[in-house]
Amino acid sequence: MSRRYNFCAGPAALPEPVLTRAASEMLDWQGRGLSVMEMSHRSAEYVSIHDAAEADFRQLLNISNDYAVLFLQGGASSQFSAVPLNLLGEASSADYVNTGQWSKKAIAEARRYGEVNVVASAEADNFASIPSFADWQIDPDAAYLHYTPNETIGGVEFDWTPRVDVPLAVDMSSTILSRPIDVSQYGLIYAGAQKNIGPAGLTIVVVRRDLLGRARPETPAMLNYKTADDNGSMYNTPPTFAVYLAGLVFQWLKEQGGLEAIEVVNRRKAEKLYGYIDDSDFYANPVVVHDRSLMNIPFTLADPELDKLFLAEAEAAGLLNLKGHRSVGGMRASIYNAVSEDAVDALIGFMDGFRTRQG
Ligand SMILES: *Cc1c(COP(=O)(O)O)cnc(C)c1O
Numbered sequence: 001m002s003r004r005y006n007f008c009a010g011p012a013a014l015p016e017p018v019l020t021r022a023a024s025e026m027l028d029w030q031g032r033g034l035s036v037m038e039m040s041h042r043s044a045e046y047v048s049i050h051d052a053a054e055a056d057f058r059q060l061l062n063i064s065n066d067y068a069v070l071f072l073q074g075g076a077s078s079q080f081s082a083v084p085l086n087l088l089g090e091a092s093s094a095d096y097v098n099t100g101q102w103s104k105k106a107i108a109e110a111r112r113y114g115e116v117n118v119v120a121s122a123e124a125d126n127f128a129s130i131p132s133f134a135d136w137q138i139d140p141d142a143a144y145l146h147y148t149p150n151e152t153i154g155g156v157e158f159d160w161t162p163r164v165d166v167p168l169a170v171d172m173s174s175t176i177l178s179r180p181i182d183v184s185q186y187g188l189i190y191a192g193a194q195k196n197i198g199p200a201g202l203t204i205v206v207v208r209r210d211l212l213g214r215a216r217p218e219t220p221a222m223l224n225y226k227t228a229d230d231n232g233s234m235y236n237t238p239p240t241f242a243v244y245l246a247g248l249v250f251q252w253l254k255e256q257g258g259l260e261a262i263e264v265v266n267r268r269k270a271e272k273l274y275g276y277i278d279d280s281d282f283y284a285n286p287v288v289v290h291d292r293s294l295m296n297i298p299f300t301l302a303d304p305e306l307d308k309l310f311l312a313e314a315e316a317a318g319l320l321n322l323k324g325h326r327s328v329g330g331m332r333a334s335i336y337n338a339v340s341e342d343a344v345d346a347l348i349g350f351m352d353g354f355r356t357r358q359g
Contacts, residue, residue, distance in 0.1 A: 005343035008321035009152055009296060010174070011194040013338040018248040036244040041237050050238070053247030060253055061176075063183050063206060070205040070225060071233040071243055076102075076173045076192040079203065080109035082223040083146065083169050083188065086207075088114045089214035091143035095119045095166070097136070100127045100151030101327060102171060110146070113216075117142065127154040129288035133162055142166050144187060150175035150293050152195070153325040155285070155332065157293040161185050167211060174295050176204075177253060178337060179263035187211050196295070196336045198246030201239040253337065262337050269335050269344045270294045276348045282355040300330040303358075307331070310354055317350050319343075 006013040029036050032045055039046040054069050063069060072078075083106075088094060093115035096107045099122050110116045119138050120131035138145065144167045150157040152174040162168065167187025176191040183189065188207045194200035205225060212226045221227050227235050256262055274292060277283045282302045285292070301310060307330065314322050324330040335344055 002318075004318040004320050005339070005346055006320045007333040007335065007339065007343070007347070009195070009325070009332060009334040010192070011200045012196070012334055012336050013343075014198070014245070015249060015252045015338045018245065018252050018338075021248055022245060037241045039240065041234055041240050046240055049240075049244050049247055050233070053243050053250060056247060056250035056254060057204070060250060060259055061181065061183055061206075066209055067183060068205075068207050068209055068212065068225070068229045070207065070228045071238055072203045072205055072228060073201060073239050074222070075200070075203055076171055076190060077105065077109075078223065079171070079190040079205065080106045081112070082205075082219075082225070083144070083190070084110040084113040085219040085223055086215045086225050087167070087169060087188065087211060088143045088216065091141065093117055093139065093142055095139055095142040095145040097121075097131070097145070097147035098123060099130055099148055099156055100154040101325070102151055102153065102173070103148045106146060106148070106171060114143075119145070122156070126286070127151065127156060128286045128291075130156055130158060130291045133160075136162070138164055138166075140165060144169045146170070150295055152293075152296050152334075153298075153328060153332075154287070155293040155296045155298040156287050156291045157295070159290070167208065174334075174336075175293075177259060177262070178266050178295055180259040193242060193246055195334075196338075198249050199242045202242035202246055204246075249338075256337075265341060266294050266335070266337065269339070269341055270297065272341075272348060273297050273333060273335065273344055276351065280351075280355060282358070283351060295336055296332060296334045298324055298328060298330055298332040304329070306358065313354060314350060317346075319347055319350055322347075 026035050095117050097120050098118050107116055117139055120136040122129055122131050145164050146169045148171045169188040170186055172189050173191045174195040177196045190205045193202035207225050212229055215224045277285050277299050283299050285299050301307060311323055322331050322333060324332040333347060
């Protein structure tokens with residue numbers, strides 16, 4: 001067996017010890033004679049897996065009992081609808097910040113349900129920076145303010161949290177668990193699992209309890225946070241195997257020392273890669289230094305004609321999934337928690353060799 005270094009933006013790399021453990025338990029979970037995939041979601045065995053995953057997730061992010069943690073399906077994209085359906089309530093509008101492709105999708109979906117005010121946009125800047133907070137046109141009567149703390153495609157990340165009087169609703173799909181956050185600053189956090197949590201199929205929502213119960217009457221039961229909470233995330237069959245895998249990832253994160261410890265590693269990885277890119281005149285990253293993502297690092301080659309060759313040689317060298325998103329081109333290295341520092345070192349070594357070979 002030879003596992004290669006995987007820089008995929010999502011579904012992304014998983015920690016090898018998690019996969020090894022899941023493999024060892026695949027046919028027979030803890031002597032019960034069946035796999036987790038084959039268990040009733042109402043069984044004591046599965047409920048213990050589910051509860052442990054939630055408890056570990058709460059511990060990692062230090063989530064208080066003022067918040068419900070929901071294990072849902074449908075990806076972050078379903079939350080683009082669920083957020084307005086659940087939070088707009090009687091209010092006439094919501095505020096959104098446009099920092100890239102995922103913000104735009106959230107905005108387009110919210111517009112189906114109410115008035116959306118785009119309070120700031122980086123589109124004119126080609127999404128290479130985050131609009132300065134002083135310029136945001138915030139509406140104090142908005143139902144909530146939505147933004148995307150890490151734009152997975154453009155590679156821009158907030159290293160600050162806006163201070164506003166309305167609840168913050170945030171799409172943390174590609175940054176959650178990469179470093180500690182103060183959950184109490186947010187009304188609602190959502191994330192698809194396939195970046196930094198576990199396999200695709202699970203979507204986690206963390207919602208302040210006072211925001212539950214204001215969903216519009218036409219909200220589908222499957223998108224209603226209160227329904228999910230009232231049923232312990234088992235209104236219907238939850239994505240049991242994905243929850244189990246996510247639970248193993250949470251245990252692995254705790255063994256790494258939790259989010260404070262993983263942040264140190266994540267910062268070191270990102271600094272190395274950005275440092276190498278900035279020092280070279282062959283590679284470039286377009287994002288303003290202060291707004292650069294710790295998790296997703298897009299970069300271009302001096303000559304885009306070389307992109308194909310770069311990707312082919314990278315793959316031959318055991319470095320997978322470096323192609324940039326189809327909307328922006330170039331390259332992108334996603335360096336989530338499960339992507340080791342060794343993987344980043346190998347990438348930089350390869351990039352340097354490639355540059356040298358081009359003369
Ligand atoms: C990947 C991603 C999404 C889309 O997630 P799905 O689970 O495919 O719906 C949305 N927002 C962000 C920030 C993402 O990184």
